[in-house]
Amino acid sequence: MNVADGTGPQGEDTSTPGGDAQFARREEPPNTQRLTPGRPRHSPVSPSTAQVFGRPSGVRGSFATTPSSHSAPQPHVADPDPVLAEAFGRPPGSDETLQRDPLASYGQAEDEPRGNDPWRDPESPARLVDPALPTASSAPATDPGPKLGVRDVLLGNRISWSALATLAIIALLIALVGGLMGRWTAEVAAPLTTDSVELSTDDSGDGSAPRSSVAEVARAVEKSVVAIDVRASGAYSTGSGFVIDKAGYILTNNHVISMAANDKSAKLEVIFFDRQRVAARIVGRDPKTDLAVLKVENVKNPTVSVLGSSADLQIGEEVVAFGSPLGLNRTVTSGIVSATNRAVALTPDAESDTDAVIDAIQTDASINPGNSGGPLVNADAKVVGINTAGRLGAGGGSIGLGFAIPIDEAKPIVEALIRDGKVNHAQIGINVSSVRNERVLGAQVRNVVSGGPAERAGVRENDVVTSFNGRPIESADELNVAVRTAKIGEEVPFQYWRDGRTFNGTITPQSD
Known part of the structure; x- marks a missing residue:
């Protein structure tokens, strides 16, 4: 079955009036058997479908060669909805083409404008250009020649005599300038070493006289101060003291000699200013006031300390502390009286049985371990206190807080110890x-x-x-x-x- 194209089997026009195409059946010879396809035949085309999809009248081929006079109704595009037109339409005044998004070129390389190259642009006109220039070829590399030796320079006639003379003159000038500069430097800059220097000493002053008040006090007191050394099995302690009587009585702190008092095998010695070591014995001691009295024998004419009074001490008065801090005997430190009547508690420890509260003199003269028992002396070289304790800093040194027992409180206790060997409170x-x-x-x-x-x-x-x-x-x-x-x-x-x-x-x- 063929779709009617307006003609019959023998060229006979089978189209209907009005140009509507119809399907026509081909006449088959009589008594001829025809195989029927195994699919159903197409239903007839309706006039409206043939009008829309059929060929226009007068058109036989597949493509129209002349404008069609097809008068069939064409599809009509309705006007867009006003809301959609406002949302998706072009803005007023824009051209009819789509505008590219300004950000659409982000990340794209822009081609630089190229000149009018006739080799790349076939449409470019012919023009004259600069003529080609010949390229200069580089000279071939050559090997370095042999170096000139001294014989070649002087005897080989390789260098002119005028050049040699010029070099010789330049060398002489350099030598002359260098010699002049060396001579001038040697005359201006003095040598670092010499054997003509002798150091002078001023012997006009009297070196024997004390040159300060502290030096004067130290000279008056130093011979009466002693160092105390206690040595026991596996332990030792050091302290200070001072002579209070020509019979050999020495005043010190109880905690200095506690080890010797509690250990009968301990060795107790006193070291005088001239380094003489003398054995000592304990006369009496008082743990409640931290005072003790020793006695030495066979010491001729020991220097005795002059005792003063602590009752009239003034805040700010200059004082000097004597002793053997950290075992360094004959040490002198100076300061002032910082306070008086300062109650300071002394508690017992592993090396001492002292359990006392002293009514102390506070001073900023350095008092370190080993100063204990030494005298605190005023500007008149008189003993006003017994160095007893000090507050130590984080590193173990003095921080300007030293305490001494007032000599007025020590006198009756010392007298009782010398008289009775004990004291009552x-x-x-x-x-x-x-x-x-x-x-x-x-x-x-x-x-x-x-x-x-x-x-x-x-x-x-x-x-x-x-x-x-x-x-x-x-x-x-x-x-x-x-x-x-x-x-x-x-x-x-x-x-x-x-x-x-x-x-x-x-x-x-x-x-x-």
């Missing part, structure tokens, strides 16, 4: 601790000894002593010092605080 029969709060400041009573002076004076537990024998009390150490320095058997006034009220009373210390 005043006590009132209480134990105290420091208290500091918004209500009261002083020494709080923790317990009272039954039948003691404090109980007889009406003192109770938790009372706070704020004054004793006219001395303000702000800590337990200050009360201990005030009681110890009081005279045994003599009544003294005191003040205490109880339940928000202050009371006055009297108490009579007794011997311990």
